[in-house]
Amino acid sequence: MLSTPMTENRTESPIPALHSSSVEAGWQRQGKLWSNLKELCDVLRIPSAAVHTDEELLFQHVQFKTGQRIHTIGQPFDTLYIVHSGFLKTVLIDEFGNEQVLSFPMKGDLFGVDGIHTKRYASEAVALSNCDLILLPFKKLTALGRAHPEFEHAMYSVMSRELVREQAMVSMLGALSAEARVARFLVNLSERYADMGYSSKLFNLRMTRHEIGSYLGLTLETVSRTLSAFNEIGLITVDQRSIGIKDLDALKTLRRLPPSSTRAKQSGAKKAKAAASKEPDQPDGEWDSLATA
Template sequence: MSDVAAYSVIAPALIRPPASAAAAQMPLSAGAPRKDVRRCSACSMRSICMPQGLTPEELQGIESLICPSRTIKQGETIYRANDSFQSIYAVRAGSFKTVVMHRDGREHVTGFHLAGDSLGLDGVCSGHHSCDAVALEDSKVCIIPFHLLEAMCREVKAVQQHVHRMMGGEIVRESSQMMLLGTMSAEQRVATFLLNLSDRLRMRGYSPAEFHLRMTREEIGSYLGIKLETVSRMLSRFQRDGLLDTHGKDIRILDHDGLARV
């Protein structure tokens, strides 16, 4: 199974946590962090969603442009398809799905996003969002006005490089999804989903073997291009083969290498 596919094709569900134009011209050192924003330096997701190697002044500059964090209730949206693009969003806590609607009203899931991931980059190209971003559970996001971020990119090379990496990551994710849908069997798609989830949890310091899914099997099937029943059948097969243990949405990987050989 492709390492690229296993790593980048799917952003998983959240796990259980362990036991104005003038402002755009403001120099980095001119503003103190807003009092209603938790300091990025104290955020557990900093290593994932922030560029590394920032000076204290540069970090303060980033904190000064972040709008107050916003709580999104389960089932609510941050933005909808065709909404004007204004900001990008960093997921501080919780999880989201991005979806597009077919003409007949059916929903197609295009991605899952968890703490440390960014949302909204789909609007950069056209100036309008191309999908809906829906909370899978009560979640919280940091709001970053894009015109202010662009101004900072001109001042701080590390921020510019980080934005480029995020955009590049979106390209890799979309191309990997095309490979998944076009070349992999249903069994391989579900295995890739689980392997990717395991890897992402490991990167965040959580257990790579035990996790709780926040999305439904129907949503997983929609993303993988297979039916709900097929997702359930593949999970049952993996359990029967001794690769994992499932109890509802609780997943325990028993044989990582065996799952990778599917």
């Protein structure tokens, strides 16, 4: 009853998958339960050039429904996960039960890496929407790395990418103002949506203000207030989970306030007020469930 209302989510699913039963159960829709190496590389956005397309290896998929937990902290580690579709969050739980959001994995992201070191997952992953994940058993990965040097390099590369991302987070949390953090968050989201082929101008947030706040090191109130402020200025439109990007450049340049100088901000910017509430493109919805690729 503290400040962690997520408790419900966490108890509702007593660790489902990893039991082939739950995998081979229903979920025949889309009939895409296995991927080959090439598809794997494609999803990860790494060159699959030198990969022998005649490779026999196949990688199993697993589906999770909104709210389900993919893995828990302390659970024995043996496989990495690659998001094929859907949205998740990874969190750390501190000694008081408070959760700290670490990332919001989406298509093409790899997670579970933190389990390699201690042989146990260091974080918890939860589905924020219905998800389709590709299982990548660590044993298989290392074996594969030995057979395909390019793939090995690619895996190192992906892990490096994760590290750089974390560094950027640290940098952001350590130096940017609340407004700048929220602005960057929106810009990053927008770019990710663009990468995935969705609209970068209009999309739905899959996470709560509380989760965004945790991720950005802010309170949910501050996030809400900041979004409202951006809305007032005409940088975005906000309606609950629906976000419309109106002035991407302003959001991008809205850096820190701290440096005392440069405090002129982009104040006189747009005052469009943006009364627009509906636009022709609606990229997602809760319908992203198992529809991608």
